[in-house]
């Protein structure tokens with residue numbers, strides 16, 4: 432599984448980027464704010480920390 436971010440909900444808090452133990456996200460300019468981008472989905476260890484930490488409930492893990 433790997434995370435998918437709903438950019439309609441994402442406000443660029445970057446909590447997923449900060450909590451991820453596997454370095455799955457990068458912080459990049461998007462929609463004129465810095466937002467997390469999933470750049471290494473294969474490295475996801477399915478710990479759910481990004482899902483739990485997101486203040487906007489904007490992340491879900493999906494099947495490969």
Ligand code: SF4
Pocket residue numbers: 433434450451452453454455474475476477478479480481482492
């Ligand atoms: S589930 Fe865990 S390892 Fe996977 S992207 Fe989220 S924080 Fe990173």
